[in-house]
Structures are given as C-alpha cells and as structure tokens.
Amino acid sequence: MSSFTRQQMAARVADDIPEGWFVNLGIGIPTMVADYVPMDREVILHSENGILGMGPAPAPDKVNAWLVNAGKQPVTLRPGGSFFHHADSFGMIRGGHIDLCVLGAFEVAENGDIANWATSENDSAPAVGGAMDLAAGAKRLWVVMDHTTKDGRPKLVETCGYPLTAHGAVQRIYTNLAVIDVVRGRGFVVREIVPGMSLADLQAKTGAVLHTDS
Amino acid sequence: MSSFTRQQMAARVADDIPEGWFVNLGIGIPTMVADYVPMDREVILHSENGILGMGPAPAPDKVNAWLVNAGKQPVTLRPGGSFFHHADSFGMIRGGHIDLCVLGAFEVAENGDIANWATSENDSAPAVGGAMDLAAGAKRLWVVMDHTTKDGRPKLVETCGYPLTAHGAVQRIYTNLAVIDVVRGRGFVVREIVPGMSLADLQAKTGAVLHTDS
Amino acid sequence: MINKIVQSIAEALSGIKDGSTVLMGGFGAVGQPDELIEGLIEQGAKDLTVVANNAGAGRVGLAKLMEMGRVRKIICSFPRSAGSTVFEELYRAGKLELEIVPQGTLAERMRAAGAGIPAFFTPTAAGTKLAQGKEARDFNGRPHILELALPGDVALVEAWEADRWGNLTYREGGRNFNPVMAMAATLTVAQTHHIRELGDIAPDNVHTPGIYVQRVVQVARGAPWN
Amino acid sequence: MINKIVQSIAEALSGIKDGSTVLMGGFGAVGQPDELIEGLIEQGAKDLTVVANNAGAGRVGLAKLMEMGRVRKIICSFPRSAGSTVFEELYRAGKLELEIVPQGTLAERMRAAGAGIPAFFTPTAAGTKLAQGKEARDFNGRPHILELALPGDVALVEAWEADRWGNLTYREGGRNFNPVMAMAATLTVAQTHHIRELGDIAPDNVHTPGIYVQRVVQVARGAPWN
Numbered sequence: 001m002s003s004f005t006r007q008q009m010a011a012r013v014a015d016d017i018p019e020g021w022f023v024n025l026g027i028g029i030p031t032m033v034a035d036y037v038p039m040d041r042e043v044i045l046h047s048e049n050g051i052l053g054m055g056p057a058p059a060p061d062k063v064n065a066w067l068v069n070a071g072k073q074p075v076t077l078r079p080g081g082s083f084f085h086h087a088d089s090f091g092m093i094r095g096g097h098i099d100l101c102v103l104g105a106f107e108v109a110e111n112g113d114i115a116n117w118a119t120s121e122n123d124s125a126p127a128v129g130g131a132m133d134l135a136a137g138a139k140r141l142w143v144v145m146d147h148t149t150k151d152g153r154p155k156l157v158e159t160c161g162y163p164l165t166a167h168g169a170v171q172r173i174y175t176n177l178a179v180i181d182v183v184r185g186r187g188f189v190v191r192e193i194v195p196g197m198s199l200a201d202l203q204a205k206t207g208a209v210l211h212t213d214s
Numbered sequence: 215m216s217s218f219t220r221q222q223m224a225a226r227v228a229d230d231i232p233e234g235w236f237v238n239l240g241i242g243i244p245t246m247v248a249d250y251v252p253m254d255r256e257v258i259l260h261s262e263n264g265i266l267g268m269g270p271a272p273a274p275d276k277v278n279a280w281l282v283n284a285g286k287q288p289v290t291l292r293p294g295g296s297f298f299h300h301a302d303s304f305g306m307i308r309g310g311h312i313d314l315c316v317l318g319a320f321e322v323a324e325n326g327d328i329a330n331w332a333t334s335e336n337d338s339a340p341a342v343g344g345a346m347d348l349a350a351g352a353k354r355l356w357v358v359m360d361h362t363t364k365d366g367r368p369k370l371v372e373t374c375g376y377p378l379t380a381h382g383a384v385q386r387i388y389t390n391l392a393v394i395d396v397v398r399g400r401g402f403v404v405r406e407i408v409p410g411m412s413l414a415d416l417q418a419k420t421g422a423v424l425h426t427d428s
Numbered sequence: 429m430i431n432k433i434v435q436s437i438a439e440a441l442s443g444i445k446d447g448s449t450v451l452m453g454g455f456g457a458v459g460q461p462d463e464l465i466e467g468l469i470e471q472g473a474k475d476l477t478v479v480a481n482n483a484g485a486g487r488v489g490l491a492k493l494m495e496m497g498r499v500r501k502i503i504c505s506f507p508r509s510a511g512s513t514v515f516e517e518l519y520r521a522g523k524l525e526l527e528i529v530p531q532g533t534l535a536e537r538m539r540a541a542g543a544g545i546p547a548f549f550t551p552t553a554a555g556t557k558l559a560q561g562k563e564a565r566d567f568n569g570r571p572h573i574l575e576l577a578l579p580g581d582v583a584l585v586e587a588w589e590a591d592r593w594g595n596l597t598y599r600e601g602g603r604n605f606n607p608v609m610a611m612a613a614t615l616t617v618a619q620t621h622h623i624r625e626l627g628d629i630a631p632d633n634v635h636t637p638g639i640y641v642q643r644v645v646q647v648a649r650g651a652p653w654n
Numbered sequence: 655m656i657n658k659i660v661q662s663i664a665e666a667l668s669g670i671k672d673g674s675t676v677l678m679g680g681f682g683a684v685g686q687p688d689e690l691i692e693g694l695i696e697q698g699a700k701d702l703t704v705v706a707n708n709a710g711a712g713r714v715g716l717a718k719l720m721e722m723g724r725v726r727k728i729i730c731s732f733p734r735s736a737g738s739t740v741f742e743e744l745y746r747a748g749k750l751e752l753e754i755v756p757q758g759t760l761a762e763r764m765r766a767a768g769a770g771i772p773a774f775f776t777p778t779a780a781g782t783k784l785a786q787g788k789e790a791r792d793f794n795g796r797p798h799i800l801e802l803a804l805p806g807d808v809a810l811v812e813a814w815e816a817d818r819w820g821n822l823t824y825r826e827g828g829r830n831f832n833p834v835m836a837m838a839a840t841l842t843v844a845q846t847h848h849i850r851e852l853g854d855i856a857p858d859n860v861h862t863p864g865i866y867v868q869r870v871v872q873v874a875r876g877a878p879w880n
Binding site for chain 1: 681683684733734735754755757764765776778782826827829830832833861877
Binding site for chain 2: 608
C-alpha cells in the first residue's frame, strides 16, 4: 500500500493555496510547502521573527546572515517584502490577518483541537514558540502530519491526549494517507485518500469516525 | 501690583527644564515655553501626532505643510528628530517615557487633581484630546495658568469643581503671580512670588492654604 | 499577480455598506485622505459610525458627510475645534451620537483591534467622567479602567508611497492615525501620492505592510491644505 | 549636548544590579547583542531574571551566564533548542526557574510594559496548560485570558545604526524582539554596528526613537554567527 511522501504532502498543501494569501508555515513539512508554490502565483509568506514576503532558500554562497525564518534557516526576501518587530509580527498573527497557517501536530481531535507543543502533561519545560499564537490567531489552520505515529497509533483522535495548543482551531489535515476536513458539528470528513487505500483501511488507522460527503 | 506676563511665565518654566528631557507642551502658554529653551540646551520636544525633536516655528516662507504640532501650527524638525504613528506616540506618553508635560488648566487642587478639559458637568461634547493621556502618563506634570479667572475667582483650589482630567497628577504650578509646588500630603507650597506681592496677598487670591518651607 | 491598485476613487470605495464603521486617518489636514472622504460622499453609504480625531470642519469632507445626514455616530477625541459648526449644530439638535475618547486611548483601541486584543487596562481617564460605566481595577496600587478594541469595517488612509502589494509609507507628520487605522479595519483603502514598483520601497522602511491594505488608488495632489 | 554614546562595553553596562530583570534581544543569532551579553558576564550582576526568546545554546553568552549560576529565572517561549544543554541540565537539577510564554504573548507583554498597559486579554493559550492560574473571560463568545505587562530593568539590544540621541535602526531580520525590549526597560543599552551623525538617520525611518535608549556603544562586528 502506497502513501504520500513528505514532498507529495507539501505539494498537495501548496495546491490549495490561492494567490494573494498571507501564509505562515511552521517548521518541518510545512516549510517545504513554499517550494511547491510556483513563483508566478504570488503567495506572501510571513515569518514570526518579523518578515513578510519570504522567498526560497538561497544558494549556499548567497546566504544573508540577517535573513532567517522562524526555524532559523537562511531565506531570501522577495521584492515587496518588509521587516517589522516581533509585536507587530504577532499582531498580524493574533489580529487575524494571516490567511493560513500550516503546522505539524502530534494529534488533532475531531472537534479541531490541536496538540503540537508538549508530549506529556509532565513535560515541564516544553517549547511552545509561536504555536499557540498561530493556532489561535490565523484565519485558517491546516495541519500536515503522518496519519499515525511511528508505532502505528492514530494521530487523528476523538480527544487529544497531549496538552492542547488551541481549542477547535484546525480546519483541514493533510496526512501521508489522506486529506481530511474538520467540519464543525460533524467531525472528520474525508476529501481524498491515497490511491489504493479504501475508506475502511483509512478508518482502521484513525482514532475517530471518518465521514464522507457522498 | 505687578504680575508675570505670558512670556515671563513661559520663560520661567523653560528655566526649570534640564538638558536631555523629553517634553510635551500643551496648547497656549505651554507651547511658548519652547521659545525660551536655548538651542544649545538640548530638550527633545514631543508632539502627540507622532513627532519627537520638534524645533521652533518656521519662517512664513519656509512652512512644511506635513509638519504640524498638536495645536496644528507649523513647526520644524531638529536633526535627530523622528516620526512614528499615533499609538506609538501615545505609548511614549502612557508608558511613562515623557519626562515632563506642561499643560494649561481651569483648576488645580491641592492634592494635585487637575481639571482642564470640560467647563461643566453638563458640557456633553467637551474636547479631551490628549490631555487625560498626558496627565496620567507623563513622569511630571506642570501647569501654567493665570492664578485666578478673569473675574477673580481662584484657580488653585481645595477640590476641583470642574470635571477632572486626572487625579493627583500635578507636581508644580506656574502662575502669573507665583511658582507653587504640589507636595503630596501637604498641599500647595509656595516657591516664588512675583516681586512686590506678599504671601498674604497671594493667599487672598488662592482657594486653598498656601504653605512655605521657611 | 497581486495588484491592489485600482483606477478610480469609485472603484476604491465600492461595496461600502450602510451602517459601516469608517475609520478616517489624519490629524487636522495632515495625512487626511480628503479625496477618499469626498468619494465616500459620492458613494452613498449612510448610517455610518465615523472614527476620527476631530469631528470635521467647514462644510467639506466629514462635515459635509454629517450635514447630509449620513453619519449616525462620531467617535473622536476632539469634536470642537475651529470651524466645527456642522458638528455642533447636529449634536445640539440631537441628530448625532457622540463618543468622546482620550486621544491615546482612541489610537490604542484601534491598535488593539488590529492586534487581536479585545480589551486592555489603562490609567488614562480613570476616576474621571469618561470612566463612567467602565470596569475599574487597581494595578500597582493605581486605578485603571478597561477599554475595548475599536475595529472598523473600513479605513480610509493617506499614504505617501504605495506598491501593488499594498505596502505603504507616510510622509513626516502625515503618518499619525493612518497606520493604526489600517491595522484595525476589514477593508483598508489607501490614497497615495506616489505609486512605486514592487521592491522600490526599502523593506526596512515600509511603514504599513501590505497585509493591512486591500485597495490603493493614486491621488497625485499637493501638500495638505492644497 | 545629549550624548548617549559611551566608549566601552563596561561603561555601557555599569550599575546593573543583582536581582535585575534583563531583556535580551535577538532571534537565534540574528539581532542578538552578543558583546553586551558577554559584557554582562564580566559585569558580575547575579540573581538575574532573563527574558529572551530562547534559553541559550552552547557554552557562550546566555548559556555561560546560566552555567555560572547568575540566572535565577528564565522567561522565554522556546527553551529547548539545538545546543540548549546548559539550560536543560540546570533546569532538571532544579537550579533554574522557568516561565514559558507563547512567543506573541511574550512580545506583546513587553510592548504593553512600554506603552503603559498593565494587562490585556488575548485568546492565545486560552484553555491550555499555559492558562493555568490566569484570569479567563469570554469576549465575542470566545475564551480569552488576562496577561500582564512584562517590564525589564535592563534591555540589551543590537542595532545597525545609532546616533548620539539614541535613535536606532535595525537591519532586516535583526529587528525582531529588539524594539519592544527597548520600550519595556528602564535602562536600554544598544550595541550598534554603525554610529551616525545626528540627522543622518532619516526621521521617517527611525525604528526605535531615542526616547527608549539610554546608552549606545559601538561594536563594529560582522554579520550574525561571525
């Protein structure tokens, strides 16, 4: 049985982002989404550390040490980009001006709850970064993650077991097996499944009921 | 019996402002204070509409229409001046970064209460402008005003009769007759009286007890 | 290609609905989007709540809009000023609602709306007539009051430069309320003296990033008062 | 003549007391005032509360300050990162107090301290573990929590340009936390790559006006990481 690669997942997310959106991409697969948005489809990338209009990673000999993304990797700036301070940057996020945020997650619940920052209640020094601001503030929150943990436990669940990042924030989930919407009052609604997999197979790897529109 | 002119009042205030202070001057006599600070004593003037480093009024043929003070009169900008938006400007005021604000007033009470924005409780459309922000936010508030109203009623009082601008905010009062400190727990303390006037004469024109340090 | 530049004032103002809250930039004449305000008169929206520092002067712009009966309520810090006769007549006649807000609280309430803060505490106006009906609480032994965010449906701002992404700069004292109003509104319309090619505004010196701006229209007029 | 420029790091940091809250600018290596942090190690103040986005890396700078036992508490958003071994050892050993704050709340709490706002409501972290012990209230039907201003006794920031009045600019991504920390502290010390003559920084493009800066020291180093 096949599954989407990380690249395919990133490309699939990129397909759904229309021109003109202001988008914040989290660390990991979300960052890769930028590589799959064609340059002539203008999507304006935001970074927590005070940047709008990030472009692709520079060639190794063209690195600008003053220009890093939220994951502290070197980036470039597109014409039309701008710099501002951290409170202004999070004002954009918290004020609902970011059209889309794409994050990784440990778990997403069928009511849209997301857990992506702490791996246990006893983890007393977890690193939250900007995740709670983004989850609470962006107009839309999409999650990209594997459908299950490495040892096969579902990451789409009825109720999150890990400490929450935000309540009811997730609208859509892109996994290595499917694209699934989180519909208020209904739960998980399957939009696409990786070729060769049945809904029943997908359900078996999912910790909550999967709905379909058909 | 003599009294200080408006120019003398403004000059007297200017004498007390040391180099390096950030100062906001209200409309009227306070604005004139700037004319009496020598240019080689660097005092940085702030204006509510987003200016630091205002200089003197321009010659009539040198007016820059983009540069006005809070009273909407043309001003100049000194080298080292800067522009910023209204929330940042009032952040300076409200955050306690302005060393001194000089305002006019209708009344000042012996506990430092100031009334300078509305002439009666029934004035339903008074114009507050930035007065409440300045009175509450500046590190020091000095008032410049005539000692009495035009019909001879005292403006230094036990309790303000007009609607308050702020509680306990005034530290010093410069009138046409005297310089008076407002000392917490003590009230009005006379520092200077216009030449030729006795303390008893001044007391007769004042609506609360005048103290002296001698 | 993103292109927020429109070709006419009418296009810039299309779709503004009756009952909207309109934020109007400027401090006195400086940084005031005069042509957009005149355009709003043409556009026809009524029952408006207008947020501005002043309540108009003379019989043009905001004063004219009020005189035409299109403004239900004014939220401002300084309604009475030289030439504010239209405001005063309407207000005395009970035809205009007024909310007086200290100037710093006014700016901060809009900044809060833009930054996702529904309410904040401030010592400004604590214990005064303008604190009536507001929640009070002491912090650090000092009285404060709770002020609410003030969002707009529309902001009309005046820029000096703009590009097709909606990035703006302002000139000198023309900045004033414009950036916070741009943050606070759902639809921000900027009139601009100059249009720049994308990338020609230095990224370190953009005053209002394009994320806050939906429409840009060039009005190559002169200085304020001209 | 106002002159905030001092001639040495030691002079720039003189008078910082034991028990101070020190705000440290930068995001990763970018905009981080490395020489001032090294200078603070020399300066000797202890029992410090440090506010920074991260909790140090390697065995230099903040990590070294912590390793020397000079830091009582860290307030940050992201303590665990590549190379944060000193933090982890001290934290596990119970030798370091930690307050985790969402990154946007951290920035906003300092901006609030600078702007005279003792507390504000935010939806960030509402209903999560980080809301424990905080006042909760609904606005517009949505849960929010009350966050308090976070002032500093000292801010250490890295500027690109500075003048003798303390006006600052930052370079590109080096701006990040620096301007809000400069606002929030009683004593703000800036290390700067370049000193400009008064008036040579364009007034429209000053990023931090000198009102927020008490001392400036030139450190003509290279780019971050160099």
